[in-house]
Amino acid sequence: MEDLHTEIHRITNCPYTPSLKKLHDILQNVDTGLLQLWARGNPCQIDAIAVIVLEALELWPFTLDVLKIMASIPSFRNAAVQQKPMLLETLFTNATDSKSGFEKYTAVCVALLSTPLECATPSEVPVFLLKCLEKAVQSLSPETIRPVYLLLSGVESSYLDILPFDILSSLQSQMIEVLTQIDSDDHLASLLCLAVLAKFASRPGIMEQSQPNVQSFPKDENGPESADRFLPARKFFSSKKAPKTLDLVVLKVITACSQSCQLGTDEIVESLKLSREIVDAFDKKEICFWQAGNVGKTKKLYAKILRPGIEAKVQCEALNFLVALSAGDLLLPEVIPSLKSYLLTSKADVLSTNAIEQCIVLLEDVSICELLDSLLALACAKLHPCRESLTKIDHALRLITIFMERIPTSSKLLKTVLQFISSKVVSDMLRQYAFQAQGPLRSGFVHCHSTIDVCPLLYREAQVRLHHSLVLMFLESALYASECGCHFDASMMTLLLGKTYLQSPAQPASTECTQRRPTNLIKPRVSLFEAVSTPRVDSVSLNWRDGLIRELSRDVDCRYEGVIRIIGEICRDLELRCNETELPLREEQSRSRDLQARMESSERNKAELEFQAQNHQSALNALEIERDRLANQIEATERRLKELGTSLDNIHQEFDHAKIEAERAAQAAIESARQQDLAYLATMTRKDEILEEQCLKLATAENHVKNLEHELDRVRGLEANKAERLNDSEAHIETLNSAISASECLVKDLQNELVQTKGRDASNTAKISNNETLIQELNSTIGAVNEASDQNRSLISTLKDQIREAEIERSEMQSQHQTFVSAKDAEIERLNESNRSSNDKWQSELEAARSRAAAANEQSAATIAGLHNKVRKLRKEREERAREFAKAQELSGRLMSLMGTNKHQTSSHGAQSRTPGHSERDLPSSDANSSDLPAAKSYTPSASSRAPKRIKRHLDSRTPTTCATKSLNPMTTSKEYRRSTMRVGRVPLADLGSMQGPGSLTPQNPRHQEHHTPKTEGAGEVPTQNDQAHHRFDSDAESFGGGDIFTSTDQQQLSAFHCKLPRHDYDETTTEF
Structure with missing residues (x-):
């Protein structure tokens, strides 16, 4: 941006038309937004640069590219058209008539017509638009459809009604075919087609349209009426297909705002602008109906727009699209922080007025007070004139305008502003602001364009507008407050009114910017060669001397202008020669800069390699520490395994001992049971005779015995699978049989003994079950110990394998590191050697180049001295010619x-004669x-x-x-x-x-x-x-x-x-x- 300002300042202050090659090279790398920002800060140089560019069109062919780039500034375009009214006609004629110059002049014509003209539209516009449409019909692509869209945006849409129907029909059919392709990956082509269809659909019907007052083409006899010309385009925006079209547009915006989008930033911004224009073509009812049925897509759109890491320019354009898609409804509160962060920055240029209004309405009271505080601080601050300060002032004026529009309709905003004005801090600041001296506004700035990058007069006018708008907003707020019943300090209001009175009258500017060139330039006089050869002689007064004087003066003027023109050509030639002479020096300087950059990159690579080596060394040290830690862990694991083995052996011994003790206890219990059984058998055999004798006495007990038998059968069925319990049951059955054979008198004793036997049997059964449970627990413990030992063995083996792999990897990494370090050392040595040799070589070449440049400078100095001698000869010769x-x-x-x-003598024969001395005496004296x-x-x-x-x-x-x-x-x-x-x-x-x-x-x-x-x-x-x-x-x-x-x-x-x-x-x- 600084190079652009310096070059334009040099060009506008040059007494002749200089070469625009450097400006052409600078403009190739300047963004359109930066160029418009420069034009907004330097409007006084627009007319001068327009005149110079128009004069350079006849000298250099690359000036056409400069005109194309500068045409993006509307003020430059208007100045160029005002200076040369036939410019557009000439460009359109060259574009339409020449066979190979259409692509050459199309970009310039489209750039000049991309925004509405202030003057009349040239008559060649319909022919040029028709040719652009034919090109788009032949091959539909973003490169061919974009000129059609820009032309439709800049010229009147009534030209569409006079174009041939077949071309419009084929174009609409091809656009619809592109839009209906499911696998179409061309992002911009689809949006451009939809934008052009929106332009077509915006044309009124046959009952609404009026007759266009433009040049018309011959109408097609078979073509339909005007209402049917754009019927395919209107179908995409009808109530039937509107949801699908909105789905397509929203999906395109989601794709553009996603992190995986492959488009560039400029293409994404262009696609978002096209999407917003397409949404504006729909009816609000259709948009509200789509929002009600697509809540999920809306949430996804919000998530993509508010994702972290998105560029500010893209996010601002996406927020504008959200405002257009909301159709007047309020946005979600999540959007407000993003909008608030762009209000007083340079990114606010992209935000639309509706977006800023919604942000102000949705802001909290604290945020509105902070915003008003920043506006008041900006008005009180004494900033140096620069582009950033001018941008802040412009955004502040825009915010103040929106505040003044929304305060009468928003009670919340009015209440917040009143609270802000009523605070003591703000009141003190307002008093300070009201008493602030008007030095910068009265005296002005003495800076020139060579020291600052904005026009000082424009900056002063912007400051005056800011102060006036801010005071007016406070006074209007106080007026609305008085209507609401609130009261404020009258002295402060009086000071603000006095400040407004001082600022309100528009004082005429006594000085004008030195860079401003008047547009109504005086036409040069007609030279002697263009005038008649014989001077005009008045037959009445015979003032041939006046004619001779005029001719001589005209001759001198022509010679003077010829000398100026020749010197201008000489200066341009010297400029080109200097550029050609300095070309080797610039090449050597560029080579030197490249070598310096290569040296710096080599040093950076060396530092990176050293850093990588340090990282590798630290990694090796970390691996060694890890190895030691693993070795210690392995030793601890081995000790733990030994302890576990010892405890396992102890558990095995205890288990064997417990098993033996359990077997012994079981054998003892079995032997004691057998002995008891034998004793019971002997007792029963002994008492069998007694039982037989008492059979009759026990007849009454037979039923009871039968029940006992049934009980014994059930017990047998229950204890069939257990051998120990079966033996106990047989012993019990024998005991019962012996009890049956007992006498009636011994029944009670037998029953008691039976009860005792059952108690002993139950105790024995409990002991046996306890032993079985103990055996099962021991078995499970043994199994768990075996599993733990297996896991320990596998862990030990795995750790040993890892240790072996770590040692192998460490050895490999050591070898690789040594190899890498040696290779990089060798490479660094080689690079250092080559850098030293190349530096020596380039230093020698630089010395040679300096010597050549010195020789060239001496030669140019000699040439300039010769030119000075020739000029001196010219001056001497002109003095001699004057004599x-x-x-x-x-x-x-x-x-x-x-x-x-x-x-x-012939006319008056009676005249008196005098001597020469008398004639000399009659002449007026030198003193008179x-x-x-x-x-x-x-x-x-x-x-x-x-x-x-x-x-x-x-x-x-x-x-x-x-x-x-x-x-x-x-x-x-x-x-x-x-x-x-x-x-x-x-x-x-x-x-x-x-x-x-x-x-x-x-x-x-x-x-x-x-x-x-x-x-x-x-x-x-x-x-x-x-x-x-x-x-x-x-x-x-x-x-x-x-x-x-x-x-x-x-x-x-x-x-x-x-x-x-x-x-x-x-x-x-x-x-x-």
Whole structure:
């Protein structure tokens, strides 16, 4: 941006039309937003740069690219069209008529017509639009459809009604085909097609449209009416297809805002702008209906727009799309922080007015107070004039305008502003602001465009507007507060009113920016070559002297302009030669910069390699520490395994001991049970006889016995799978059988014994079950110990394998690191050696280049010295020519005075005659009017001139010759004054201009020249105007190549001048030659 400002300042201050090559190279890398930002801060340079670009169009072909890029600034485009009204017609004619120049001029024409014109639209626009449509129909792509969209955005849409129907129909069908392709991956092509269809659909129907007042094409006889021309486009925005179209647009926006989007930033911004324009073409009811049925897509859209890491420009355009998609409804609160962060920054240029209004409405009271505080602080601050300060002021003015529009309609905003004004801190700041001196506003800035990057007058006007708008907003808020019943400090309001009174009258600017060039430039005078060859002579007054003076003045002006033009061409040629001469130096400098960059990159690579080596070393140290830690862990694991083995052996021993003890206890229990069984069997056998004897007595107990048998059978079925319980059951059955055979008297004893036996059996069964449970627990413990030992063995083996792998990997990494370090050391040494050698080489080459540059500078200095010598020769020669012209003027004056005397003698025969001495006495003295003396004497015949032989008449002061001489003197004086004031601004040739003035054409010492005037016998005719023009053409055609520049020497010209003068004899009878 600084290079652009410096180059434009150089171009606008150059006295001739300079080369725009550097500006062309700068504009290739400048963003359109930065260019418009420069134009907003420097409007005074727009007219000057427009004039220079238009003049350079005839000199360099690359100026067309400069015009195309600068046409994105509307003020530049309007200035260019105002300076050259036929510019658009010429470009359109070149684009439509030439066979190969359409692509060359299309971009320039589209850039000039992308925004509405302030002047009348050229007549060639329909033809150009038709050709663009034909190109788009032949191959539909973003490159061919974008010019159509830009033209439809800039020119009137009524041109669509006069285009041929077949071209419009084929274009719409191809666009619909592109939109209906499911696998179409061209993001911009789809949105451009939809945007063009939206332009088509915005045309009114046949009942609404009026007859267009533009040039029309021949209508198609078979074509339908105007209402049917855009029917395919209207279908996409109808209520039937509107949801699908909105789905497509929203999906395109979600794709553009996603992190995986492959498009560039400019393409994403362009797609978001197209999407917003497409949404604006829908009815609000359709948008609300789509929002009600697509809540999930809306949430996803919000998530994509508010994702972290998104660029600010893309997010601002996406927020504008959200505002357009909301159709007047309020946005979600999650959007407000993002909008608030862009309000007073340069990104606020992208935000629309509706987005800022919604942000202000949704802001909290604290945020609104902070915003108002920042506006007041900006107004109180004394900022240096710069582009950033001007941008802040512009955004502050925009916010104040929105505040003033929303305060009457929003009670919340009005209440917040009133609370802000009522606070003590703000009241003190308002008092300070009201008492603030108006120094910067009254005195202005003395800076110029070379020190700041904005126009100082524009910055001052922006400050005045900011102060006035801020005070007006506070006063309106106080007015609304008084209507609501609130009261404020009257003194503060009085101060604000006084400040408003001081600022409100628009004081006329006494100074104008030095960079502003007037648009109504004065047309140059018609040169002598363009005028008639013979001067116009008034038949009544016979003022041929005035005509001669005008022709001589015009001749001098033409010569002066020719010299200026030639010097401008010489300067341009010298500029190009300097660029060509400095080209090797710039190449060497670029090579040096490249080598320096390569050296710096090598040093960075070296530092990175050293850092990587340090990282590898630290990684190796970390691996060694990890290895030691693993070794310690393995040792601890081995110790733990040994302890576990010892405890396992102890558990095995305890288990074996417990098993043996359990077996012994079981054998003892079994033996004791067997012994008891044997004892019971002996007792039962002994008592069988007793039982048999008591059978009758036990008849009553048979039923009971049967029940016991059934109980024994059930117990047998339950204890069939257990051998120990079966033996106990058999013993119990035998006991019961013995009890059955007992006598009736012993039944109770047997029952008691049976109860005791059951108790013992239960205790034995419990012991056996406890032993079985203990055995099962021991088995499970053994299994768990075995599993733990297996896991420990597998863990030990795995750890050993990891240790082996870590050692292998460590050895490999050590070997790789050593190899890598050695290779990188060798490479670094090689790079250092090559860098040293290349540095030595380039230093030698730089020394050679410096010597060549010094030689070139010396040569250019010698050339410039030669040019100065030629200019000095030119000045000397022009002085000599001035002296020659003065002599010729003196001769012509004498001849004319003599002719005037003769005519007077023939017209008045009774006139009185005087002597030459008496004539000289009648002339005014030098003290009376010294300014008229040289001219009078130059036209008065001297004593040395040839007089008539018959009679010598005295010149009367009232003769026509004397009157003409006196009348010529004030004209000569006025001409000198006009000459002195004509070329005040031309500094380089001021001394030449002074030499060419009328004062230099008259002799400085008239008396001395009067005595040395040549005789009339040797005098001849004065060279005519054609001879002078022919000699001027010869002098202008010469170059600076060698010898004299314009004419020959004064001796040759003087001899040729005397040779051309014919000799005449004086006839005394007729008083004529």
